[in-house]
Amino acid sequence: DTDRERSTDEAVRVILEGMQWLGLDADEGPYYQTHRYDRYRQVLAQMLERGEAYRCYCTKAELEAMREQQLARKEKPRYDGRCRERTEPQPGIEPVIRFKNPLSGPVIVDDQVHGRVVFDNAELDDLIIARSDGNPTYNFCVVVDDMDMGVTHVIRGDDHLNNTPRQMNMLLSLGATPPVYAHVPMILGADGAKLSKRHGAVSVLQYQQEGYLPDALLNYLVRLGWSHGDQEVFSREEMIAAFDIKDVNKAASAFNPEKLLWLNQQHLMRAPVSVLAPALRAHLAALGVLVTDDRLLEGVVNAQRERARTLQDMAQNSLFFFRDFEAFDDKAARKHLTAEAVPLLAALVEGFSALPEWNAGAIHEVINAVALRQGLALGKVAQPLRVAVTGGAVSPPIDITVALLGLEKVRARIKRALGYSSATVANGQT
RNA sequence: GUCCCCGUCGUCCAGCGGUUAGGACACCGCCCUUUCACGGCGGUAACACGGGUUCGAAUCCCGUCGGGGACGCCA
Numbered sequence: 001d002t003d004r005e006r007s008t009d010e011a012v013r014v015i016l017e018g019m020q021w022l023g024l025d026a027d028e029g030p031y032y033q034t035h036r037y038d039r040y041r042q043v044l045a046q047m048l049e050r051g052e053a054y055r056c057y058c059t060k061a062e063l064e065a066m067r068e069q070q071l072a073r074k075e076k077p078r079y080d081g082r083c084r085e086r087t088e089p090q091p092g093i094e095p096v097i098r099f100k101n102p103l104s105g106p107v108i109v110d111d112q113v114h115g116r117v118v119f120d121n122a123e124l125d126d127l128i129i130a131r132s133d134g135n136p137t138y139n140f141c142v143v144v145d146d147m148d149m150g151v152t153h154v155i156r157g158d159d160h161l162n163n164t165p166r167q168m169n170m171l172l173s174l175g176a177t178p179p180v181y182a183h184v185p186m187i188l189g190a191d192g193a194k195l196s197k198r199h200g201a202v203s204v205l206q207y208q209q210e211g212y213l214p215d216a217l218l219n220y221l222v223r224l225g226w227s228h229g230d231q232e233v234f235s236r237e238e239m240i241a242a243f244d245i246k247d248v249n250k251a252a253s254a255f256n257p258e259k260l261l262w263l264n265q266q267h268l269m270r271a272p273v274s275v276l277a278p279a280l281r282a283h284l285a286a287l288g289v290l291v292t293d294d295r296l297l298e299g300v301v302n303a304q305r306e307r308a309r310t311l312q313d314m315a316q317n318s319l320f321f322f323r324d325f326e327a328f329d330d331k332a333a334r335k336h337l338t339a340e341a342v343p344l345l346a347a348l349v350e351g352f353s354a355l356p357e358w359n360a361g362a363i364h365e366v367i368n369a370v371a372l373r374q375g376l377a378l379g380k381v382a383q384p385l386r387v388a389v390t391g392g393a394v395s396p397p398i399d400i401t402v403a404l405l406g407l408e409k410v411r412a413r414i415k416r417a418l419g420y421s422s423a424t425v426a427n428g429q430t
Numbered sequence: 431g432u433c434c435c436c437g438u439c440g441u442c443c444a445g446c447g448g449u450u451a452g453g454a455c456a457c458c459g460c461c462c463u464u465u466c467a468c469g470g471c472g473g474u475a476a477c478a479c480g481g482g483u484u485c486g487a488a489u490c491c492c493g494u495c496g497g498g499g500a501c502g503c504c505a
Contacts, residue, residue, distance in 0.1 A: 002505075060503080067501095076432035077501060096503055114435070123433055123501095131503040138505045162434060162500040185436080186498070192441095194498075220442095223454090227443045230453045249436095249443085252498060256441050259455040269468075307467035317466090332465095367464080382464035394466045 002033050002138050018204030022214045023236070031149075033141045040136040043144050043174070044097060044129065052173045053129060055095035056083040078125035097130035099140070099170055107165035112182035113248050114158070119165040127166055143167050147176040155245065158183035158252075182245050185225045185252045192254050211283055211310030212260070213275075216267035220260045225249040233266045265309045276301045276311075283315035289322045296321060299404045303396035317394070321404060324413075325391035328420060332393035337421045341384035344370060345421070348385055349414050352407060364399040388417030 001007035016030065033040075047053035056079075058066075067077045084100065102121045109117045129140035136144075146154065146167075161183045168178045189195045207217050219234050226249065228234070228242040268276070277298050281291050291297050300318050308314035319325070328337065351366035371381040382398045389410055395401045402410055 007505095056503095063503095071431065074431045078432090117434075119434075125501090128503055133503080135503090137503075142505095157499090158435065159499050160505095183435085188498075190441080192497075223442065225443085227453095230444075232443090232454050251436050253443090254441060256455070259442065262455055265468090304467095306469095371464090377464080379464045386465060390465095392465090396466085398464060 002136065002141055007034075014203050014205060021208050022204060022218060031145070033136075033138075033145070036141070036145070037136065039148065040130075040141055040144055041134070044136065044140075047099070047129075047173070048097065051100070053097050053099050054084055054126075055089075056098045056126075056128070057086060057090035057093045057095045058083060059093065076123065079127075081126050084126070094132040096128045096132050098126040099129050099166070099173070101126050101166065101169055107168055109161070109164050109168065109181055111161070111164075112155075112180060112245050113185075114161070114183055114250055117161065117164075121165075121169075124166055124169070129170075139163060139166060140170065143170045143174070146179055147171060147174055151179050153180045153182065155182045155184060157186050158250075159186060182248075184245075184248055185250060187221075187224055188252050188254045190255055190257065195255060209286075209312075211279075211312030211314070212264050213267045213271060213279075213311075215271070216264040217260070219267065220263050224253040224255075225251070233263065233270070235270075261309045265306070268308060268311070268314070269306045271305075273298050273301050276305065279311050280314055280318070283311045284318070284322065286312075287315055287319065289315075289319060291322060296404060299400075303400050303404060307396065320390045320392075320395075327391070328387060328417070329392040332387045332391075333420060336384040336387045336393070337417055338384075339421060342418060342421045344374065344376075344381050344384055345388055345414050345418055347373070348381070349411055352402070352410060355407075358403065358407060360397075360399040360403040363402045367399065384417075385414075389413045 001012070019025070044053065048055070058079075063079070066080060070077045079098070083095075083098070089095070101124050105121050107119045107121060107124075109119070111117055127139060128137055130136050145151070164181055164183075171178045187195055204217075208214075215236050218236065218239065222234065222239050222243065223232070226243065226247055228247075231238075231242075234242070277294070280301055281297060284291055300321050301314075304314045304318055308317060347370045348366065351370060352363065355362050355366065367381055367385065368378065371378050374381070383393065386395055386398050386401070387393060389402060389405055405413075
């Protein structure tokens with residue numbers, strides 16, 4: 001949080017809650033770099049004293065001119081170290097502090113993903129480690145933190161690979177042993193361009209809101225740049241057991257929302273009711289439905305788990321279980337709630353009402369018997385019934401749906417459907 | 431522009447000198463089926479290009495091209 005501008009309470013909260021939702025917990029921390037400024041200043045003073053860092057009095061205009069010239073000469077823009085020998089303060093200028101990077105020689109990064117990467121010190125410049133207001137910068141803070149906190153492994157996106165030699169130089173200068181580095185490939189947007197808000201670079205919490213399971217998101221992400229045979233679906237435990245940083249690829253990968261959706265469904269099919277039920281309850285609540293019947297909630301989870309790709313879908317498609325639908329789906333009603341359906345629905349109500357035991361098996365037999373008696377295919381009876389009790393043409397298996405709904409609601413809804421049928425008959429719309 | 435990284439189906443991965451180049455998502459058929467799904471079977475689809483090395487290259491080397499990243503008193 002060394003950047004006062006961007007490090008808002010909200011930004012911090014989103015990170016912490018996102019990690020918590022994913023179940024990615026930490027043994028210590030979190031640590032805030034703003035709380036450690038005294039320590040950074042102490043190291044800064046020490047480096048200044050030892051000549052490992054120096055004050056730079058260059059103005060922004062001067063720096064800008066330098067940059068322009070270098071660009072014009074087709075060179076990599078970088079600070080030329082002109083203040084290295086300048087010892088006298090410049091009046092009216094608050095200096096920044098720069099690290100005195102070695103002028104030559106190689107810096108070798110033995111990266112766990114990329115292998116050996118060699119940089120030339122001549123390519124590196126003296127980076128600013130403290131701003132003119134005295135505040136330390138990120139690249140310096142992390143170095144001090146890595147040293148102080150005994151960090152052994154740094155695993156981060158490979159956009160940081162270029163920072164590594166500078167950080168190693170500072171660590172070496174401070175007499176610390178650099179940690180092991182592993183730079184994992186970046187994730188690009190679905191269009192192959194850098195990930196942006198447009199295509200997926202949203203807060204982790206947004207995936208929660210959209211009805212993804214944390215394990216599914218983790219599963220999707222872990223398979224980017226990594227694999228374990230032909231296995232696609234991993235439980236959290238399986239990921240942990242199979243993963244090895246050494247098996248990670250070097251190439252960036254594109255974010256594919258379709259596959260995430262598929263994986264989420266796979267996890268929805270496998271997850272225990274104990275995790276799905278509360279999650280579905282929350283998504284129903286977001287749609288304005290407060291669930292009071294836990295048995296029903298669990299039944300719905302099991303009935304819907306393989307036909308929803310997100311919990312949001314599941315909630316949306318399950319509304320009719322918890323409250324009466326406002327109107328029949330037009331197309332479905334016109335097709336199935338016909339005059340021919342009236343006697344069928346009447347027979348079903350009769351059959352259901354006479355049932356000594358209320359369960360899917362018994363309900364199935366009633367539907368079957370009605371179809372048989374009328375000489376109709378099962379679908380000819382099932383569809384009108386489905387539209388009658390759910391309002392639409394899509395639902396879990398009709399016997400299970402009816403069983404979950406209960407006799408009372410089923411009777412009321414069929415009665416309502418009979419009203420619809422006779423109304424259309426009266427209007428000559430059949 | 432300079433430096434660094436990367437390059438197998440549209441996408442995610444397998445492949446580690448000899449394979450009909452394999453799996454998954456998506457897409458297209460067919461099957462299962464009371465709807466929708468799930469599931470099953472089959473199909474379309476790739477080694478960026480050019481040089482080497484080798485009896486033999488997707489696999490090794492070089493170059494080209496392409497993509498990404500870094501180059502900030504941001505992190």
